[in-house]
Amino acid sequence: SKLCNVLCGALHVLTRVLILRLGMADTFRLPTWFVWVLRAIAVTGIVIMLYLVKLHYAKDIGGNSICEFGAGVSCEAVNTSIYSEVVGVPVSLVGLGYFGFLFLFTFTKIEKNKLQALFLITLFALVPSLYFTGLEIFVIKSICVFCELSKLLMVIVLVISGKLLMNRKAKISGGAIFRDVLIGVMASGVTYMLQIRANESDYDLTELAKCMTDNGVVMYKSSLNCTSCERQRQIFGQAFGEIANVENEVADKPTFVRIVGGVEVWMIEGLQSPGQLAEFAGCQDALPEDK
Numbered sequence: 001s002k003l004c005n006v007l008c009g010a011l012h013v014l015t016r017v018l019i020l021r022l023g024m025a026d027t028f029r030l031p032t033w034f035v036w037v038l039r040a041i042a043v044t045g046i047v048i049m050l051y052l053v054k055l056h057y058a059k060d061i062g063g064n065s066i067c068e069f070g071a072g073v074s075c076e077a078v079n080t081s082i083y084s085e086v087v088g089v090p091v092s093l094v095g096l097g098y099f100g101f102l103f104l105f106t107f108t109k110i111e112k113n114k115l116q117a118l119f120l121i122t123l124f125a126l127v128p129s130l131y132f133t134g135l136e137i138f139v140i141k142s143i144c145v146f147c148e149l150s151k152l153l154m155v156i157v158l159v160i161s162g163k164l165l166m167n168r169k170a171k172i173s174g175g176a177i178f179r180d181v182l183i184g185v186m187a188s189g190v191t192y193m194l195q196i197r198a199n200e201s202d203y204d205l206t207e208l209a210k211c212m213t214d215n216g217v218v219m220y221k222s223s224l225n226c227t228s229c230e231r232q233r234q235i236f237g238q239a240f241g242e243i244a245n246v247e248n249e250v251a252d253k254p255t256f257v258r259i260v261g262g263v264e265v266w267m268i269e270g271l272q273s274p275g276q277l278a279e280f281a282g283c284q285d286a287l288p289e290d291k
Helices: 002-022 032-057 075-079 091-105 112-140 145-167 174-198 206-214 227-242 274-281
Strands: 217-221 245-247 255-260 263-269
Touching: 032 075, 032 091, 032 145, 075 112, 075 145, 091 112, 091 145, 112 145, 112 174, 206 227, 206 274, 217 227, 217 274, 255 274, 263 274
Parallel strands: 217 245
Antiparallel strands: 217 255, 255 263
C-alpha cells in the first residue's frame, strides 16, 4: 500500500544515515528464521507497548490491570508514575516506536550495514531502558513485568543480530559500540534532568494542604495497591506531608472525608485536582492563583 511504501522509505533513510558511517553496503543471505524471529519479537513488543500506552492514559484502573502481581510488582504503578513520561511523551510510546521500526525493518532488503545499524540502534535504545529499570527498583519501588519483558526482547534482538554479524565476519568495531553506549548514557542523563525539571511543581500547595487539615479533611489511602493514591501524593509534592492521612490497606483509590464535630459529614472518592479539594474543604482562598 502507499502507507507501507512511505513508512518503508522513511526506514530506508534512517538506516542509511548509519550505513554511511559504517561503510559501503554488502548484501548477504540471512536465514529465514532470523527474519521471522524479528517479526515475532516486533509484534510481541508492539502488543505490549500498546497495552502500556493504554494503561498510562487510564484514569483509574484501581489495581485491576492484567500486570498486577501484588505489592512491588505493578505495571500500573510504574506506568502512571511521574517517571512514566519524558517531556509529556509516555516512555511506552517511545518503546512502541522502536518495535514499529523493527517490524518495518524486516520488510526491507537486509544488507550487512543495515544489520549493523539495527544492532547499534537496539544497543542505544537499551541503555536508557536500563535507566528506567533502575527507577523501578530504587525510586518507584515497583517492577513492571511487561516493561522488563520488552527489554528482554531487545536483548534477544541484540544477541542474535550480533551473532549473525560475527558469523559473517562483519563485526562492529569496539569504538563504535563504545560511542553508542556513551550516547545512550548521555541520553539517560538528559532524560533524568528533564524528568526532575518537569516534576518540580510551579505551585506551592502547602497552604491548601494546611487549610484542608484545619477544616477537618482526612485522606484514606493505601501504600500497597492504590496507584491513584500515589498520583494524588505526587500532585501535592512536599506539601502532602501537611495533609492528615490514614493508611487503609484495602483502599484502591484515595478517599477524602470531612469531619465536623467528630462526625464524617462529606466524602469524595478518586483522584482529585487541587481545585476540587479546595472546594470540598472550603479552602478556595488557600488555592494558588491559576490553580
